[in-house]
Amino acid sequence: xxxxxxxxxxxxxxxxxxxxxxxxxxxxxxxxxxxxxxxxxxxxxxxxxxxxxxxxxxxxxxxxxxxxxxxxxxxxxxxxxxxxxxxxxxxxxxxxxxxxxxxxxxxxxxxxx
Amino acid sequence: xxxxxxxxxxxxxxxxxxxxxxxxxxxxxxxxxxxxxxxxxxxxxxxxxxxxxxxxxxxxxxxxxxxxxxxxxxxxxxxxxxxxxxxxxxxxxxxxxxxxxxxxxxxxxxxxxx
Numbered sequence: 001x002x003x004x005x006x007x008x009x010x011x012x013x014x015x016x017x018x019x020x021x022x023x024x025x026x027x028x029x030x031x032x033x034x035x036x037x038x039x040x041x042x043x044x045x046x047x048x049x050x051x052x053x054x055x056x057x058x059x060x061x062x063x064x065x066x067x068x069x070x071x072x073x074x075x076x077x078x079x080x081x082x083x084x085x086x087x088x089x090x091x092x093x094x095x096x097x098x099x100x101x102x103x104x105x106x107x108x109x110x111x112x113x
Numbered sequence: 114x115x116x117x118x119x120x121x122x123x124x125x126x127x128x129x130x131x132x133x134x135x136x137x138x139x140x141x142x143x144x145x146x147x148x149x150x151x152x153x154x155x156x157x158x159x160x161x162x163x164x165x166x167x168x169x170x171x172x173x174x175x176x177x178x179x180x181x182x183x184x185x186x187x188x189x190x191x192x193x194x195x196x197x198x199x200x201x202x203x204x205x206x207x208x209x210x211x212x213x214x215x216x217x218x219x220x221x222x223x224x225x226x227x
Contacts, residue, residue: 091155
């Protein structure tokens with residue numbers, strides 16, 4: 001039973017345009033959501049997070065939106081840069097992130113110059 | 114700050130053997146979690162250690178065991194290795210009393226079972 005789903009295995013966008021990565025979850029008890037970026041041969045790097053009491057969080061070019069009623073979150077990257085090309089993982093947790101992370105399968109983003 | 118460090122970075126073992134992977138958490142973090150990432154999948158939670166005890170466990174067999182030391186570093190042991198244990202093993206650390214705080218990951222140990 002996959003509790004966190006990233007239904008798009010890959011996404012390709014042009015440099016300067018917006019990248020939108022989507023994530024769905026099934027467990028309404030999740031209260032903290034995170035996005036990680038992963039390059040080959042490296043561990044995941046934290047990107048941005050959002051608590052379930054919020055519906056939006058911004059950090060520079062990155063914005064995460066949370067729709068609790070739809071159990072859906074999305075990551076917007078504006079403008080996209082070639083260096084953003086990586087695999088992006090959506091993760092969900094309980095107790096504000098102090099418990100285990102449940103990951104999606106990831107979306108490979110390619111930003112073309 | 115060295116962040117989360119894992120050793121070794123790569124390892125090749127034979128079926129049936131045993132392996133030990135090591136992790137040092139980020140400075141100021143006292144909780145260590147281990148994840149297994151198979152090819153094309155997201156990381157899967159194995160277990161979490163805090164105060165030298167296993168606090169949470171994912172859906173992994175007893176062949177997977179761990180340990181946490183007084184300095185918060187941790188080991189992951191896998192016995193009777195199977196071909197299917199080939200994966201990237203990731204260690205993550207968090208402060209136990211943190212809230213709305215992200216987990217920091219090491220670079221991982223790539224285990225190949227032949």
